[in-house]
Amino acid sequence: xxxxxxxGAPAGALDGxxxxxxxxxxxxxxxxxxxxxxxxxxxxxxxxxxxxxxxxGAMVEGYSWYFAQFNRNKKSVVLxxxxxxxxxxxxxxxxxxxxxxxxxRPGVFAKMGFSAERLAEINPRLICxxxxxxxxxxxxxxxxxxxFIAQAMSGFMAVNGDPDGPPSRAAPPISDLIAGxxxxxxxxxALQARHTTGRGQQVESSLTGGLISMMAYLSAEYFAxxxxxxxxxxxxxxxxxxxxxxxxxxxxxxxxSNDTFVERFLRVLGLEGLLREPDFxxxxxxxANRDALNARINAVTREKPVDHWIDAINKAGCPxxxxxxxxEVFTDPQVxxxxxxxxxxxxxxxxxxxxxxxxxxxxxxxxxxxxxPELGEHTEQIITxxxxxxxxx
Amino acid sequence: xxxxxxxGAPAGALDGxxxxxxxxxxxxxxxxxxxxxxxxxxxxxxxxxxxxxxxxGAMVEGYSWYFAQFNRNKKSVVLxxxxxxxxxxxxxxxxxxxxxxxxxRPGVFAKMGFSAERLAEINPRLICxxxxxxxxxxxxxxxxxxxFIAQAMSGFMAVNGDPDGPPSRAAPPISDLIAGxxxxxxxxxALQARHTTGRGQQVESSLTGGLISMMAYLSAEYFAxxxxxxxxxxxxxxxxxxxxxxxxxxxxxxxxSNDTFVERFLRVLGLEGLLREPDFxxxxxxxANRDALNARINAVTREKPVDHWIDAINKAGCPxxxxxxxxEVFTDPQVxxxxxxxxxxxxxxxxxxxxxxxxxxxxxxxxxxxxxPELGEHTEQIITxxxxxxxxx
Numbered sequence: 001x002x003x004x005x006x007x008g009a010p011a012g013a014l015d016g017x018x019x020x021x022x023x024x025x026x027x028x029x030x031x032x033x034x035x036x037x038x039x040x041x042x043x044x045x046x047x048x049x050x051x052x053x054x055x056x057g058a059m060v061e062g063y064s065w066y067f068a069q070f071n072r073n074k075k076s077v078v079l080x081x082x083x084x085x086x087x088x089x090x091x092x093x094x095x096x097x098x099x100x101x102x103x104x105r106p107g108v109f110a111k112m113g114f115s116a117e118r119l120a121e122i123n124p125r126l127i128c129x130x131x132x133x134x135x136x137x138x139x140x141x142x143x144x145x146x147x148f149i150a151q152a153m154s155g156f157m158a159v160n161g162d163p164d165g166p167p168s169r170a171a172p173p174i175s176d177l178i179a180g181x182x183x184x185x186x187x188x189x190a191l192q193a194r195h196t197t198g199r200g201q202q203v204e205s206s207l208t209g210g211l212i213s214m215m216a217y218l219s220a221e222y223f224a225x226x227x228x229x230x231x232x233x234x235x236x237x238x239x240x241x242x243x244x245x246x247x248x249x250x251x252x253x254x255x256x257s258n259d260t261f262v263e264r265f266l267r268v269l270g271l272e273g274l275l276r277e278p279d280f281x282x283x284x285x286x287x288a289n290r291d292a293l294n295a296r297i298n299a300v301t302r303e304k305p306v307d308h309w310i311d312a313i314n315k316a317g318c319p320x321x322x323x324x325x326x327x328e329v330f331t332d333p334q335v336x337x338x339x340x341x342x343x344x345x346x347x348x349x350x351x352x353x354x355x356x357x358x359x360x361x362x363x364x365x366x367x368x369x370x371x372x373p374e375l376g377e378h379t380e381q382i383i384t385x386x387x388x389x390x391x392x393x
Numbered sequence: 394x395x396x397x398x399x400x401g402a403p404a405g406a407l408d409g410x411x412x413x414x415x416x417x418x419x420x421x422x423x424x425x426x427x428x429x430x431x432x433x434x435x436x437x438x439x440x441x442x443x444x445x446x447x448x449x450g451a452m453v454e455g456y457s458w459y460f461a462q463f464n465r466n467k468k469s470v471v472l473x474x475x476x477x478x479x480x481x482x483x484x485x486x487x488x489x490x491x492x493x494x495x496x497x498r499p500g501v502f503a504k505m506g507f508s509a510e511r512l513a514e515i516n517p518r519l520i521c522x523x524x525x526x527x528x529x530x531x532x533x534x535x536x537x538x539x540x541f542i543a544q545a546m547s548g549f550m551a552v553n554g555d556p557d558g559p560p561s562r563a564a565p566p567i568s569d570l571i572a573g574x575x576x577x578x579x580x581x582x583a584l585q586a587r588h589t590t591g592r593g594q595q596v597e598s599s600l601t602g603g604l605i606s607m608m609a610y611l612s613a614e615y616f617a618x619x620x621x622x623x624x625x626x627x628x629x630x631x632x633x634x635x636x637x638x639x640x641x642x643x644x645x646x647x648x649x650s651n652d653t654f655v656e657r658f659l660r661v662l663g664l665e666g667l668l669r670e671p672d673f674x675x676x677x678x679x680x681a682n683r684d685a686l687n688a689r690i691n692a693v694t695r696e697k698p699v700d701h702w703i704d705a706i707n708k709a710g711c712p713x714x715x716x717x718x719x720x721e722v723f724t725d726p727q728v729x730x731x732x733x734x735x736x737x738x739x740x741x742x743x744x745x746x747x748x749x750x751x752x753x754x755x756x757x758x759x760x761x762x763x764x765x766p767e768l769g770e771h772t773e774q775i776i777t778x779x780x781x782x783x784x785x786x
Contacts, residue, residue: 013586026609038582057610058617066613116755133712135753138730146712148635152646153714155722159564160553166637167644167716169627170563171552177607181574186752188581189431193406193757195588201756212722212733213751214570216419217450220459222719223746224451229719234562242541244559251560253545319526319539321546323560326615326622329548329605337531340605353616358606359579360528362509363594364586 012039028103030180036073076373150175150207405432421496423573429466469766543600
């Protein structure tokens with residue numbers, strides 16, 4: 001059933017792995033997207049009304065490109081899991097699957113009749129993955145979850161933004177995406193364990209837990225010192241110069257993370273003499289006089305365009321880049337060379353543009369194997385198959 | 394050699410997988426941390442001067458807790474890869490390994506004598522993973538990379554921040570961490586492929602590519618409409634009310650993502666009558682009159698403390714949370730229940746506090762198996778072992 005759908009695509013790393021996908025909106029679908037891109041046979045089970053994302057975001061020819069981005073390479077099966085027939089069909093699907101992924105609130109899937117114990121009865125080799133807001137135990141387990149709240153409760157928002165301004169969120173739903181990626185990593189790790197144990201297990205990630213794990217040196221500093229990190233906007237908390245500078249036609253981001261890089265940067269500007277002035281002689285002094293330092297630098301950088309500076313500063317070995325809007329990102333020669341913009345072709349429709357694959361494997365690469373599915377496009381094919389397979393038991 | 398080091402820890406999902414880790418600083422070490430937490434035997438190969446992170450961040454009893462956070466569960470071996478002896482020892486290590494991870498600039502590892510072809514000769518089952526700034530081909534391949542620059546060049550910075558303010562970075566080095574996590578996912582996917590193909594392959598992720606893949610609906614909207622998304626600070630671009638509100642003793646984050654949630658939220662405040670006023674009757678009107686709406690809401694929320702509102706709004710089924718500093722995060726009962734703060738015990742030293750494991754597996758859980766290593770702590774044990782193993786060939 002799987003192979004006939006794949007025409008001309010290379011073998012994937014997760015070929016032969018079947019995933020039953022009960023997720024909707026974002027964190028769960030991102031997890032199963034990553035598995036599908038790697039070659040897994042992902043069967044997206046949707047309620048009769050479909051994943052709500054089908055109706056969200058800008059539509060092209062009646063189709064949500066937001067839905068397409070998150071659901072390429074998947075098949076769509078409609079089941080009404082409020083009915084006995086729907087539950088029976090789901091049970092049959094789970095018998096044939098390696099992985100099930102759900103992002104219900106903790107406890108809901110069990111109430112629907114699919115507790116961990118029942119799932120292990122149905123299929124002891126099944127890996128049962130869950131993405132949720134706060135984890136499946138603890139005092140907040142029943143709270144509704146949402147990316148913005150996870151950003152607030154993980155400490156992430158408190159460290160972002162200007163020192164004089166409010167805590168600031170990141171615009172992308174970063175906690176959903178990180179939780180989805182962690183869950184995909186957990187699922188593939190559980191596949192590896194199954195080669196040894198012969199059994200499936202439960203895998204779980206959460207929006208808040210995932211983002212907390214990304215606090216990096218900010219959390220390490222807090223644990224070591226007991227002091228909360230302060231917000232420093234685009235400035236580095238302990239290095240100057242660093243940040244955004246003004247070129248003739250826009251801004252440049254420059255990140256000289258230590259004295260060697262600072263000297264390389266200032267040399268490009270013809271400002272290496274600054275390092276012999278008492279106010280700027282070492283990092284501590286440059287931090288204390290950051291405004292004056294930045295003014296001296298901006299006076300030079302303003303004279304020439306962004307392209308000139310980016311090229312010259314990088315050639316000198318100091319990290320620098322343009323602050324890009326998405327229009328620049330998706331026409332950038334490096335981004336295109338890395339195939340981070342791809343097109344899903346579909347007969348009679350405008351090809352759907354979407355972001356490409358962030359993990360490159362040389363022999364079993366991620367690839368476009370299926371266009372994003374119409375709601376229920378594969379219901380008949382797949383449900384007929386599993387019903388017949390069960391009969392022949 | 395591996396088993397004797399593990400005392401009382403449960404079996405890990407990646408038990409028996411040996412990883413040679415040539416990475417330093419952040420993205421690469423985060424990748425190998427995730428593999429080590431899952432049970433892989435990670436051998437961190439350090440130059441005689443050690444990973445620079447050993448000297449960074451706040452020290453406790455002379456030990457960097459930043460280093461500890463990123464290098465727990467690993468062993469440390471010192472090799473000077475500028476010498477023939479060091480290269481010979483590395484070759485012996487690679488013969489016994491399943492995975493090698495490096496985060497040199499593209500081409501550097503090949504120049505050191507370890508091209509993809511040579512690595513496949515040394516060990517055809519070896520999975521060779523690389524984390525870098527821009528990918529290993531394309532016009533920017535030789536540029537030095539850094540998190541701040543990747544945030545600028547991925548479009549991430551351009552969408553974060555207030556509409557009237559500058560593009561804003563996230564304070565944590567989010568592009569490093571996401572690239573490391575993607576690489577770990579790629580490595581474990583390649584392990585799964587190896588069960589079929591019998592061979593290793595190259596795996597790669599990049600700081601910019603990883604962050605681009607997280608632009609989610611912002612990139613989908615750009616592709617569908619051709620328009621750059623605008624910065625909206627903490628406000629939702631298309632929903633009101635939404636964001637931070639003032640309680641008597643702090644701020645609360647509230648995310649009512651559609652009309653149902655808006656009504657639940659306003660009902661808690663006794664403000665459901667607002668929905669019958671012409672200025673606030675639907676989402677479009679509430680967006681147009683957001684300042685007036687927020688003022689009406691803040692007038693009520695200011696009357697009671699954060700705890701009251703968080704509890705009441707969640708009970709009504711609308712996502713809400715406290716904006717937490719790290720001091721609140723790491724004493725929060727849910728965070729503690731999820732074991733997101735753990736301690737690495739070490740004889741004669743203050744236990745090192747660090748963040749816990751963001752992916753939970755029920756049967757082969759992530760666990761603390763080894764304290765973060767001293768520089769070269771395992772050199773003799775491991776290098777003697779592989780030299781003897783080679784002799785006995």
